Each structure stands twice: as structure tokens, then as C-alpha cells.
Amino acid sequence: MDSWKLLESDSVTAAKRLLGCELTSTIGGQTxxxxxxxxxxYDQTDAASHSSHGRTxxxxxxxxxxxxxxxxxTYGMYYCCNVVVGQEGYGSAVLIRAIEPLEGEAVMxxxxxxxxxxxxxxxxxxxxxxxxVDKQLNGHMLREQPLILKVCDPLLESEIVQTVRVxxxxxxxxxxxxxxxxxxxxxxx
DNA sequence: TGCCTGATGTTCT
DNA sequence: GAACATCAGGCAC
Numbered sequence: 644m645d646s647w648k649l650l651e652s653d654s655v656t657a658a659k660r661l662l663g664c665e666l667t668s669t670i671g672g673q674t675x676x677x678x679x680x681x682x683x684x685y686d687q688t689d690a691a692s693h694s695s696h697g698r699t700x701x702x703x704x705x706x707x708x709x710x711x712x713x714x715x716x717t718y719g720m721y722y723c724c725n726v727v728v729g730q731e732g733y734g735s736a737v738l739i740r741a742i743e744p745l746e747g748e749a750v751m752x753x754x755x756x757x758x759x760x761x762x763x764x765x766x767x768x769x770x771x772x773x774x775x776v777d778k779q780l781n782g783h784m785l786r787e788q789p790l791i792l793k794v795c796d797p798l799l800e801s802e803i804v805q806t807v808r809v810x811x812x813x814x815x816x817x818x819x820x821x822x823x824x825x826x827x828x829x830x831x832x
Numbered sequence: 833t834g835c836c837t838g839a840t841g842t843t844c845t
Numbered sequence: 846g847a848a849c850a851t852c853a854g855g856c857a858c
Contacts, residue, residue, distance in 0.1 A: 683850075685850075691850065692850085693843095693850080696844080699843080699844075700843090701842080701843060701844085715842090715843095715850080716841070716842055716843090717841095717842085717849060717850065717851060718839085718840070718841085718849065718850095718851045718852080719839065719840025719841040719842075719849090719851090720839065720840050720841080720851075720852075721840095721851050721852070723850065723851080725850090738850060740850090756853095758853095762853095766851070766852070767850070767851075768850095768851050768852065769851090769852075808850075809850080810850055810851070811849095811850050812848090812849085812850095813850095833857105833858090834856105834857090834858085835855105835856090835857085835858100836854105836855085836856085836857100837853105837854090837855085837856105838852105838853100838854095838855105839851105839852095839853100840851105841849105842848105842849095843847105843848090843849090844846105844847095844848085844849105845846090845847085845848095
């Protein structure tokens with residue numbers, strides 16, 4: 644039994660549980676590490692989710708086993724990354740909206756056109772840029788190099804804030820966004 | 833400080 | 846052909 648089992652729970656539970664976990668990227672030979680501080684839950688019953696219209700070649704990964712990475716391209720210029728959660732065959736995932744840099748800030752800054760501070764990772768596309776995640780990593784298993792998810796101890800319920808999601812038009816009232824209270828890397832509080 | 837808009841391409845209808 | 850889980854820069858206030 645290992646802590647990854649938690650990813651097989653529903654997306655809301657997993658979204659809360661992923662807060663505080665660490666992501667380590669060694670993409671491009673540079674080590675970059677960050678702590679997840681903001682997430683959003685999506686599943687196939689949810690109109691805002693890519694999986695709500697069923698399995699397609701794009702969303703295939705979301706229906707696969709938990710613990711893989713679902714990367715999608717958006718607005719013509721950006722990637723966003725999700726952790727696939729839930730049971731195999733059920734389309735659910737958790738969007739990583741923001742991380743707090745722990746290691747390799749200089750590398751992140753280079754990848755982010757020289758920006759620094761909270762600008763490095765306070766948004767889903769920014770986080771992907773900082774970690775050098777792109778379409779190549781779609782379907783990647785997060786226990787393996789070059790991108791590894793380390794599951795940490797759960798946060799206290801009192802440290803987690805739950806709100807409505809950001810930047811979507813469908814099912815915008817569903818309160819499935821979670822972030823760590825008071826963390827400055829949260830994209831919007 | 834805060835709204836508005838342009839850049840840009842993949843996916844689905 | 847339109848929608849889109851975005852970002853950053855510019856301009857008005």
C-alpha cells in the first residue's frame with residue numbers, strides 16, 4: 644500500500660490532497676522543484692472538463708489510470724498540466740494551477756522570459772513553462788523521470804481554501820478550486 | 833490599479 | 846469555423 648492510492652479517490656478529494664505535494668522536474672538536464680499550492684478538480688460529470696464529452700484522442704489520458712500526467716494545449720500558446728486521478732475508465736483529473744518554487748528558481752526565471760518572484764509560477768500555463776512541461780509529457784507516469792510527484796503529508800483542513808474555479812465559462816459556479824491559505828503564489832485569492 | 837486586447841494553434845462540431 | 850481550463854503588455858483612470 645502506498646500513498647499514491649489517494650489519487651484513486653474522486654477528483655475533489657485528490658485536488659485537496661495534492662496541495663502541499665512536491666513536483667520535481669529534471670527536464671532538459673536542469674533540476675527544478677516546487678510545491679503545489681493551487682489545484683482545480685475536473686471530472687466527466689462536469690461541463691467544464693475536457694472529459695465531459697467522452698473519450699477522444701485528446702482526453703484519452705484522463706480516462707487512464709491515476710498518477711499519469713495530462714497535458715493540454717490552450718489558447719494557441721500555452722500548456723497546462725493535470726494529474727490524472729480516480730478509477731481507470733472514469734475521466735477525472737486535477738489541474739495544477741500554481742506551485743511555490745523550492746529549487747532552481749534561476750532556471751525557472753530563464754524559461755519565463757526573465758520574470759521573477761510570484762510571476763514565475765502563479766498560473767497554470769506559467770507553472771508548465773517553469774517546469775518545462777509540454778505536450779511531449781502527455782501521458783507521462785509521475786513516478787518516473789523526468790517529472791516526479793512526491794506525495795507529502797496531508798495539510799490541515801484549516802489551511803485549505805475552497806472557492807469557485809477561475810478562467811472557465813462552463814460550470815463556473817462549481818466550487819472545485821483549492822489553494823493553500825495565505826500562499827503568495829496562488830494565482831488569485 | 834484594473835480593464836481590454838492581441839497573439840496563437842489544437843480540438844471538436 | 847468557432848471555442849478555448851491563458852498570459853502579458855498597453856492604455857485609461
